[in-house]
Amino acid sequence: xxxxxxxIQGITKKYGPNTVLEDVSFTINxxxxxxLLGDNGAGKSTLVKIMSGVVPxxxxxYFWESKEIQNVNRQKTEELGVETIFQDSALVPQMTISRNxxxxxxxxxxxxxxxxxxxxxxxxxxxxxxxxxEGIKSPRQLVQSLSGGQAQxxxxxxxxxxxxxxxxxxxxxxxxxxxxxxxLLDYLRQLKSEGVSSVLVTHNLHHAYAVCDRHIVMNHGKxxxxxxxxxxxxxxxxxxxxxxxxxxxxxxxxxxx
Amino acid sequence: MPEKESPxxxxxxxxxxxxxxxxxTARKQKGRPTDFMGAVRYExxxxxxxxxxxxxxxxxVLVLCYIVASIINPSDFAFLDPYNLSxxxxxxxxxxxxxxxxxxxLMISGEYDLSLGPALTLNAIAFIxxxxxxGLWFGIFAAIASGVVVALVNGLIVVxxxxxxxxxxxxxxxxxxxxxxxxxxxxxxxxxxxxxxxMVFLFAQDFGTFRSQLIWLVIVGILSxxxxxxxxxxxxxxxxxxxxxxxxxxxxxPIKVKLLSYAFFGALVGLASIxxxxxxxxxxxxxxxxxxxxxxxxxxxxxxxxxxxxxKGSIIGMIVGAALIELIKNGLLLxxxxxxxxxxxxxxxxxxxxxxxxxxxxxxx
Numbered sequence: 126x127x128x129x130x131x132x133i134q135g136i137t138k139k140y141g142p143n144t145v146l147e148d149v150s151f152t153i154n155x156x157x158x159x160x161l162l163g164d165n166g167a168g169k170s171t172l173v174k175i176m177s178g179v180v181p182x183x184x185x186x187y188f189w190e191s192k193e194i195q196n197v198n199r200q201k202t203e204e205l206g207v208e209t210i211f212q213d214s215a216l217v218p219q220m221t222i223s224r225n226x227x228x229x230x231x232x233x234x235x236x237x238x239x240x241x242x243x244x245x246x247x248x249x250x251x252x253x254x255x256x257x258x259e260g261i262k263s264p265r266q267l268v269q270s271l272s273g274g275q276a277q278x279x280x281x282x283x284x285x286x287x288x289x290x291x292x293x294x295x296x297x298x299x300x301x302x303x304x305x306x307x308x309l310l311d312y313l314r315q316l317k318s319e320g321v322s323s324v325l326v327t328h329n330l331h332h333a334y335a336v337c338d339r340h341i342v343m344n345h346g347k348x349x350x351x352x353x354x355x356x357x358x359x360x361x362x363x364x365x366x367x368x369x370x371x372x373x374x375x376x377x378x379x380x381x382x
Numbered sequence: 383m384p385e386k387e388s389p390x391x392x393x394x395x396x397x398x399x400x401x402x403x404x405x406x407t408a409r410k411q412k413g414r415p416t417d418f419m420g421a422v423r424y425e426x427x428x429x430x431x432x433x434x435x436x437x438x439x440x441x442x443v444l445v446l447c448y449i450v451a452s453i454i455n456p457s458d459f460a461f462l463d464p465y466n467l468s469x470x471x472x473x474x475x476x477x478x479x480x481x482x483x484x485x486x487x488l489m490i491s492g493e494y495d496l497s498l499g500p501a502l503t504l505n506a507i508a509f510i511x512x513x514x515x516x517g518l519w520f521g522i523f524a525a526i527a528s529g530v531v532v533a534l535v536n537g538l539i540v541v542x543x544x545x546x547x548x549x550x551x552x553x554x555x556x557x558x559x560x561x562x563x564x565x566x567x568x569x570x571x572x573x574x575x576x577x578x579x580x581m582v583f584l585f586a587q588d589f590g591t592f593r594s595q596l597i598w599l600v601i602v603g604i605l606s607x608x609x610x611x612x613x614x615x616x617x618x619x620x621x622x623x624x625x626x627x628x629x630x631x632x633x634x635x636p637i638k639v640k641l642l643s644y645a646f647f648g649a650l651v652g653l654a655s656i657x658x659x660x661x662x663x664x665x666x667x668x669x670x671x672x673x674x675x676x677x678x679x680x681x682x683x684x685x686x687x688x689x690x691x692x693x694k695g696s697i698i699g700m701i702v703g704a705a706l707i708e709l710i711k712n713g714l715l716l717x718x719x720x721x722x723x724x725x726x727x728x729x730x731x732x733x734x735x736x737x738x739x740x741x742x743x744x745x746x747x
Contacts (some may be wrong), residue, residue, distance in 0.1 A: 177631075203633045206559050216623035219693040220617075229632040231614040238612050359523060 129191055130155040130322050131176065131207075136185035144347045145171045145376055146182075153291065153322050155319030158313055161326045162366050163343035169326050172343065173295050176324070177209040178202035180242075194354055200353065206290035215280035218269035222261065223248035225268055226283045248347050251286045252279070272303025281312050285321060292316065292323040312337045330366060334359050344369040411529065411739040434687050434699030437735065441706045448713060452630070464591050470712055472592040476599035477657050478682055479704035481675055483606050484650035485701040486683030490610070492623035492692030493547040495536055497555035497650060499673040503564040505529045505655035506665040507670075511566070513576040522656060529580035529652025530645050531546050532558060537644030541637045555676070562667040572664040585660035595657050599701070602650065607697040609646070619643055624693025682707050707731070 131153045138146040146168045152205050153159050163169045165191045175187075178199045187194045189205050216225045232240045232247075248264035261275060268276055277297055284292050294313075298306045308324035313336045327333050333340060340357060342350035342365040350357075350365045350373060366377035452461035460466050481498065488495055495501075508528035513521025534625050536554050540547040553721055573581075587594040608615035622639040623630040630636055658672070686703025688695030710731050 148483055179471065194394060209631055211627065214625060214627040215631065217621050217628050217693060219624040219689070220620055224620070228617065228629065231617055233614050237612055237614045238608065241615060290476045332746075 129153075130157075130189070131241045132185045132188040132191070133176065134188065136172070136175060136182045136187075138175065138180070138229060139183045144346060146175070149185075149343075149346075149348050151341055151348060151351055153324065155290070155322050156317055156320045157322050157339060158317055158337045159322070159324050160337035160340040161324050161343065162328065162330060162333055163360060164194055164328060164339055164366055166345075167343040170295070173293055173324075173326055175293075176202075177207055177293055179209075205271075206288065207288040207293065208284040208287075208291070209293040210277065210280045210284065211293060211295045216276055219267065219355055221265045221267055222252070223264035223269075224297055225279060226251060226264070226286065230287060241265060241286055246291065251282050272302075274301050274308055277301070277305075277309060281309075281316070285316060285319060290321065294319065294323060295326045296328075297325070298327060298329055307330060326365070330359055330362050334362065342366055347361040349373060383492050401447050403480050411459055434696045434702060436738065437706065439533045439698060440703050441702050441709065444706070445710055448709070450650035459710070463689065466536060466716070467591045468588055468593055468711070470715075471708070472596040473661065473710075475705050475708045476595035477677070478603050478652050478659070478678060478708055479599050479701045480650055480654045481679035482686065482700040482704040483602060483697060484647045484654070486686070486688045486695050486697075487606065487610055487619065488643050488647045489680070489683055489690065490695045491619045491640050492621045492626065493532060493537070493540060493640055493643065494551060495647055495677055496548065496551040496645070497532070497536060497558050497675040498679055500559035500562065501529065501532045501648075501651050502559050502655045502658065502672040502675055503665060503669060504532060504565075506650045506659040506668060507562055507566050507571045509659050510571040510573050510576075510665060513573065513581070516583050518578065525656050525659075526649055526652035529655065530648035530652070533644045533648025533651065535590055537641050540644075541640050542627055559668050564668045570666045570669075573659065575622070576661075577663060581634060581660055585657055595661075598653065601655065603681060603697060606650075610684065610697055615639070617644060620693055622692075643644065643714040678707065679704075681732045684739070685732055687739050704734070706735070 129152055132151070134150045136146055136149045137144065149168075149172065151159075162173065171180065175197075178197045178201060181197065187197045193203060194205070194264055217228065220228070223241075226248045227239075227244050232244055234240065245264050252261050252264060261271070261279075268279065270274050271279065281292070281294075297309055301309060310332060313323055313325065317338075325333055325337060334354070335355060339353050340350065340362055341348060342362065344365070349370050350362075352361075360375070361376055361380075365373040368375065448459070448461040451459045452463075456462065485495065485498065503527045505528045509521045509525035511521075512524030517591075537550050539545070539554065540550050543550065583594065585594055585598075610619065617640045618629065618634050619642070621632075621634055622636045626636045629639075633733075635704075654697070662671075665671075682704035683695065683700045684690060685706055686695070686699030686701070688700060688703075707728060711724065711728060714727055715721070719727065
């Protein structure tokens with residue numbers, strides 16, 4: 126069976142008097158696609174920020190490949206290979222595709238001068254091989270000339286190329302057209318076959334159900350459901366997301382009858 | 383075998399097996415034409431709409447018109463006269479172009495510095511006082527150091543208080559104007575004993591058809607181009623100015639990058655202040671002689687295609703933008719336009735250029 130990649134245990138996050146996350150624990154195994162579901166205000170975004178190291182948790186532990194990581198911050202998660210793709214803001218629109226792919230990880234000589242030709246060539250290969258993206262003519266195109274779906278695909282291609290081990294996609298489908306969404310879900314399946322774990326954060330259950338191996342449902346800062354795909358249905362997930370613990374209980378009772 | 387590309391050997395640097403021979407030789411860049419005209423057209427689609435290209439053509443046409451006019455009627459439109467070329471063109475364009483590069487790079491990082499004019503005065507005074515007291519080399523050091531310190535103080539205020547740089551540096555411009563009077567008194571700082579042949583040779587020598595300033599522009603232009611367009615730090619400046627959140631997500635530190643841009647800005651303002659000080663030999667503290675440069679530098683960068691919102695611009699565009707503004711001024715003077723409202727024409731040109739750039743922006747591939 127697949128091995129444990131990221132485990133968070135007893136994560137609590139407080140902003141002043143408000144408790145945003147309360148005692149949340151779960152595991153993400155390598156090569157697994159996990160759907161992180163929940164209504165607005167369920168604590169999904171905060172959880173994403175804690176997993177990616179942008180925001181520290183108030184209490185709780187962070188384990189990577191079963192080793193505990195102290196004082197998690199963005200530098201450490203970057204080294205571990207966590208990459209978050211935020212909706213609409215993963216790339217710099219005014220820069221070329223190639224520059225975006227190598228942003229912050231430029232190929233340079235000893236003086237820091239970039240090897241632009243080589244970067245363009247490799248970017249071209251990435252666009253052809255890592256994920257298949259339709260309609261991109263050249264790595265020297267500006268990202269602003271791409272559609273939302275293409276841009277997201279480039280961001281995913283970048284993460285895969287740099288051998289990121291955990292990809293967190295924050296609401297990736299909410300701004301996409303139907304076809305682009307399908308392409309994106311395809312990329313997630315491709316990622317899985319490459320052994321990359323990903324977390325799909327969304328409130329669109331149908332998108333999540335189509336690709337995720339496991340679903341975690343958040344409600345008011347608590348984890349209320351953590352279930353493998355084969356053990357659940359879209360209807361049950363809907364009840365949990367919409368109705369919380371109570372909704373889930375009612376759904377299960379009516380299902381038994 | 384995975385290929386190590388980074389001197390630092392960072393973990394996140396290329397380790398994927400993509401650099402293998404099979405892959406790099408498999409397909410270079412798809413759809414790339416091999417015939418000459420096809421290749422030209424292919425290259426053009428990436429240059430069009432990115433600022434510098436269109437404005438360069440306009441400037442080229444303008445220069446051509448000037449040259450033709452000057453050949454047809456040298457006495458009435460003395461553009462090619464050595465006095466005009468060396469005394470006007472090669473004195474005015476380099477200073478504005480260097481300041482335009484300074485302001486432009488800072489604008490690409492997403493920030494402004496509206497204290498450029500007063501900072502010029504302060505740096506020039508630092509140069510004159512330093513050179514008078516301890517000699518030329520100390521003066522040069524003092525001017526550059528003063529430029530960097532002034533800009534970094536502005537930069538620190540901007541990045542740590544998160545006040546929009548427009549407001550923060552507008553306020554600081556009054557502070558630095560006052561500081562120059564505080565440090566120097568109200569009398570003009572003058573280059574007297576230290577004004578040596580070497581100093582003039584370095585910063586204001588007349589070589590017949592051009593002056594030392596033009597050489598400085600070439601040096602600054604090439605180094606800035608390498609820094610902005612070929613160095614990884616330049617790439618980070620574009621990234622932070624274009625989308626700070628995306629840069630941050632990839633673990634680029636926007637604060638560091640912005641402070642670097644401010645320091646770069648300050649160093650170039652320091653250099654420009656030396657060029658001005660050696661040319662004029664005296665600087666009036668708190669004076670308004672340098673005040674125009676603040677907005678002209680920004681205007682030149684915008685004319686050259688630099689975005690007011692950050693993330694977009696080029697060194698060539700900034701130089702051409704500065705050249706275009708100075709050439710228009712020069713043409714109007716040579717054409718005997720009434721001197722009082724010459725700025726009227728300059729203003730119209732800047733607005734037209736900005737509108738033009740806006741229209742072109744949509745065409746970027």
